[in-house]
Every structure is written in structure tokens, then in C-alpha cells.
Amino acid sequence: MTDNAPRIHPTAVIEEGARLADDVQVGAFTLIGADVEIGAGTVIGPHCSIHGPTRIGRNNRFIGHAAIGGEPQDKKYRAERTELVIGDGNVIREFVTINRGTEGGGGITTVGDDNWMLAYTHVAHDCHVGSHCVFSNNTTLAGHVSVGDYVIISGFAGAHQFCRIGAHAFLGMGALTNGDVPPFTMVGSDSLGRPRGINSEGLKRRGFDAERIASIKRAYRTLYVAGLPLAEAKVQLAEQAAHSADVKDLLDFIEHAERPLLR
Template sequence: MSDAPRIHPTAAIDPGARLGEGVSIGAFAVVGADVEIGDGCQVGPHCSFAGPTRIGPGNRFISHVAVGGEPQDKKFAGERTELVIGERNVFREFVTLNRGTAGGGGVTRIGDDNWLLAYSHVAHDCIVGDHCVFSNNTTLAGHVTVGDWVIISGFAGAHQFCRIGDHAFLGMGALVNGDVPPFTMVGGNSLGRPRGINSEGLKRRGFDAERIAAIKRAYRTLYVAGLPLAEARQQLATQAESSADVRHLLDFIDGGERPLLR
């Protein structure tokens, strides 16, 4: 079997595009100049790719996915910016992925092994980690950072410049306007608020009872004890001496520009 790209006769491929070995391009797909699609990627019908865009191996674009479009930012003036996608991601129907802006670092970046379900939107200058699931109609505004193993339920979204920490879970319809700490579960329906830790997700990923107990204790310090953030942070610093997970939580709290979701 040949490793040459398999291109449907109705697809339009710019001469400046680069296709890896074993790539398949479906009917009526459009691949523009300065687009690189890695080995083994599968592009379904009616997908469109604009550059500069770099896509790693093993990704699947199911149908009508719009990849590498100009950022939806009035300050964008046509400067060279990029979209960079890692490996083995799945992009379902009508997902939209925008390039970065010069003012936001110039790159929108998506990691490895993510699932972005129908109508999800990743705006300019977002950074998405690995092993995330974005359910239908997930929406990230510009400059949002999402960690690893994050699950975002349907019709949920994040305000620009927010961060969502590793192993967080956003419920259906949750709209967050502040930073979501690692391990935190955010309740759905309109303005999201913390509702405990993502215990079930942590168990599935191999966290033992001792680690989960330490994370629960840290959550209670931050959200249940009624402490001012500065005082809660002092107690977390003590807890972090015996827990790398609490240290990770504390480092997240100290590293943000937007207020912590509380």
C-alpha cells in the first residue's frame, strides 16, 4: 500500500501546502498555502485549512472543520501568526480553530490526544494541553489556557485570559470568568462556581486515596473555610510541604492574571 497522500478529486490543495505520508483528504476539502499536515492525518469532507498552520501526525478532522482561520480580533492586521496542533487529536463536525495574534504571542497551540466535539471553538492565542475533552459547543475566548486532562461539558465556556487547571471539570452550561484551579469541579448552568473536586476523574487517572484526601483538604481550605485568599494561601503552603499536588495547586494560584474563581 502506498504511503502517498490520498486526495479526493474534488479537494483543492495549494501547491504551497505540505502533506505527510498516508494523509487522506476528503471531498471538497480546501488546504491553503503554508499548511503542514503530518503523517497519517485524516481530513473529512468540506474541511478547510488556512496557514500558517502546523499539524502533527495522527489527527482526525471529521467534517466541516475550519482550521487556522484569522483571529476574530479587530486589532489583527494581517501579521504572520500560527496555529500549532500536536498529535492524535480528534476534531468533530464544525469545530473552529483560530490562529494567534501578535499581541498574544502569535500562536494558538493545541497539544496531544484531545477530543473536540461538534461546534467547539478555540479562539486566538489559546493554549490547550493534552488529554482534554471539549463537549459540544465548548467555547474558549481569546488567550485562554487549558491544562491537561480537563473535561468541559456541553455549552460551557471561558472568558478571555482565564486559565483552567489540570484535571478540572466544567459542568454543562458553566461559564467561567475567573481562573479554575486544578482538580476543581465547576457547577453548570450560567455563571459557574466551584462545587468540590473532580474525585471521580482523579480515581480514573490513578490517584490513590491519600492524594485525593490531600486535594480535598486543600479545597476545603480554599473554598469552605471562609478564609481570605491570603490566609488560605498561607495554610496551603504548609499543606504543600507534604503534597506535590497541593504544591501544584498553590503554584497555579500564584501564577494568574485574572481573579481566582471563588
């Protein structure tokens, strides 16, 4: 083995057609499928399986026992060609499962950059995960779920099919949401998944100043505390959005809802 060759454990299986950057590391008893591409600096731990078509970017870490790019758990799937695309700098812990897409769902599952997926996280077919997210142990996303940037999902929490979770949202431990979670919103630690305010501490950590946070709080009160019908709340949010890009993002999210808004 030359210095420039991939560092692959002798018990690993790399199928013909897989493409690995020169410095990719592959641990013991790991399988890399034929239509898999893995970028530079990525480390694949022991006992992983990565099936294709799957594209994995640079500097990712798969700690071990992860099952990546498997067939979607969908009875309608008929072995059509679908794919999984993972970005850069992600940490994928033990027993994480991420499935490829389905033809009916657009054919692709995507994961952005700099995400942490802790043990036993499941990302189902046709999900789209943004960047800088943290999914704690046993986070479960059903099919077709969309997750924005900087979302934190606590342990044993999850989302129903086709739900959207907006950027900077926070789901408490065990929260199960069956509706769209607006950006910046905290969801309580209970099976009903009720809104419990905004993720102000997370916003502070990400550099949101007091004025921006105050505008988001005002929008949250309009949507959830004032007791307004949704149509009337949206009228008031539109007025507030004229002075706040964050409120505009919140309103845009609501306007594109496919499932009922979590209220």
C-alpha cells in the same frame, strides 16, 4: 497516483506550498492552504478548510466541516503572520473552529495531544490547550484562554478571555467561567460558574490514590470552605504543599493568577 502518494479526493484543493505526509487522507471539497504542514496518519474529512500558517502533527482525525487555522476574530488583527500548532492524536469533530494567534497575544494558538473536540467547539486566538482533554459540544473558549491537561468541559460551557483552567478540572454543562479555575476543581452547571468540590471521580480514573485525593480535598476546603481570606488560605496551602506535590501545583497555579481566582 502511487501507493506512497497522499490519498486526496479529486475535488479537494491543495494549494502550492502545503506539505502533507505521504499517507495523509483528504476528503471531498476540502481546502488545504499554502502554509500548512500535516503529519503522517492524519485524516482530513470532507468540507474542511485548513489555512496557514498551521502545523498539524501525526494521527489526527478531522471528521468534517471543520474550519482550522483561520484568521483570529480580533479587530486588532492586521494580517500579521501568526500561527496554529496542533499536536498528535486529536479528534476534531464537525464544525469545530480553531483560530490562529495574534501578534499581541504571542502570535500562536496551540493544541496538545490526544484531545477530543466535539461538534461546534470554538478555540479562539492565542488559546493554549493541553493534552488529554475532552471538549463537549459547543464548548467555547474566548481569546487567550489556557487549559491544562485532562480537563473536561461539558456542553455549552465556556471561558472568558484570559482565563486559565487548571489540569484535571471539570466544567459542568452550561458553566460560564470568568475567573481562573484551579486544578482538580469542579465547576457547577450554572451560568455563574461556581466551584462545587473536586473532580474526585476523574482523579480516580487517572490513578490518583486515596491519599492524594484526600490531600487535594483538604486543600479545596482550605481555599473554598473555611471562609478564609485568600492571603491566609495561601499560607495554609503552602504548609500543606510541603507534603503534597498536587497541592504545590494548586498553589503555584494560584500564585500565577492574572484574572481573579474563581471563588
